[in-house]
Amino acid sequence: TNIILLGPPGAGKGTQARRLIEERGLVQLSTGDMLREARSSGTEMGERVAKVMDRGELVTDEIVIGLIREKLEQGGAGFIFDGFPRTLAQADALEDLMKDEGQSIDAVIEMRVDDAALVSRISGRFTCGNCGEVYHDVTKPTKVEGVCDVCGSTDLRRRADDNADSLKTRLMEYYKKTSPLIGYYHCKGNLHPVDGLAEIEEVAASVATVLNGHG
Numbered sequence: 445t446n447i448i449l450l451g452p453p454g455a456g457k458g459t460q461a462r463r464l465i466e467e468r469g470l471v472q473l474s475t476g477d478m479l480r481e482a483r484s485s486g487t488e489m490g491e492r493v494a495k496v497m498d499r500g501e502l503v504t505d506e507i508v509i510g511l512i513r514e515k516l517e518q519g520g521a522g523f524i525f526d527g528f529p530r531t532l533a534q535a536d537a538l539e540d541l542m543k544d545e546g547q548s549i550d551a552v553i554e555m556r557v558d559d560a561a562l563v564s565r566i567s568g569r570f571t572c573g574n575c576g577e578v579y580h581d582v583t584k585p586t587k588v589e590g591v592c593d594v595c596g597s598t599d600l601r602r603r604a605d606d607n608a609d610s611l612k613t614r615l616m617e618y619y620k621k622t623s624p625l626i627g628y629y630h631c632k633g634n635l636h637p638v639d640g641l642a643e644i645e646e647v648a649a650s651v652a653t654v655l656n657g658h659g
């Protein structure tokens with residue numbers, strides 16, 4: 445199964461992707477994570493995109509399509525596309541890449557959350573720098589303060605683009621450039637809206653219902 449998690453910043457894409465990795469053995473392809481990795485390893489591309497990301501703008505199609513192409517060419521099946529595609533050009537490119545690999549997208553899960561919830565989710569978010577687990581000050585705190593539940597690391601981080609100004613830009617980018625993909629996938633017949641405002645477990649159950657209909 446290959447699926448796309450589509451939704452605004454803070455909708456819970458990363459949170460649900462981590463569950464799907466565990467429960468279904470799918471491979472997560474998050475362009476946000478790939479770009480952050482490129483930044484922290486100090487590659488030339490990473491340095492080029494750092495400022496764009498911190499402002500909350502989209503990185504060029506060329507760069508993110510290149511990152512995804514590299515991963516897909518390594519082969520395998522059962523991908524969760526998290527935060528990709530984000531523009532119509534990226535959606536077209538993904539379709540071509542999948543065709544080349546003899547594969548297709550089985551389901552596009554649109555995570556619906558309203559803007560007010562996004563602001564409180566983003567402002568309370570922190571992640572484990574070691575294993576990537578996603579937390580929230582209010583809705584998903586660690587059991588022991590300052591220590592990751594999953595791996596015990598104390599390297600808990602907040603993202604540079606999780607501030608009010610960048611979030612405003614990220615939301616604008618989403619509505620302008622990414623939300624047209626809802627119509628795009630609706631026309632292709634594989635769009636499945638899910639209520640992203642529900643609790644994490646409930647959202648996971650809705651996602652499971654969609655995926656169980658797709659083998």
Ligand code: AP5
Binds near residue numbers: 458496565566605
């Ligand atoms: P990216 O890393 O993709 O960030 P994003 O889309 O803004 O998404 P987030 O990671 O912020 O949110 P999420 O939906 O994963 O939510 P999460 O599960 O963490 O992109 C970052 C930047 O990289 C972009 O701005 C751009 O510059 C660049 N980029 C990346 N991909 C690109 C592309 N394809 N093209 C161009 N540029 C690209 O949850 C959020 C919080 O809410 C957490 O604290 C979590 O614990 C909590 N939470 C989750 N679910 C629930 C729930 N159901 N109830 C209560 N709380 C919840």
Ligand code: ZN
Binds near residue numbers: 574
């Ligand atoms: Zn951890």
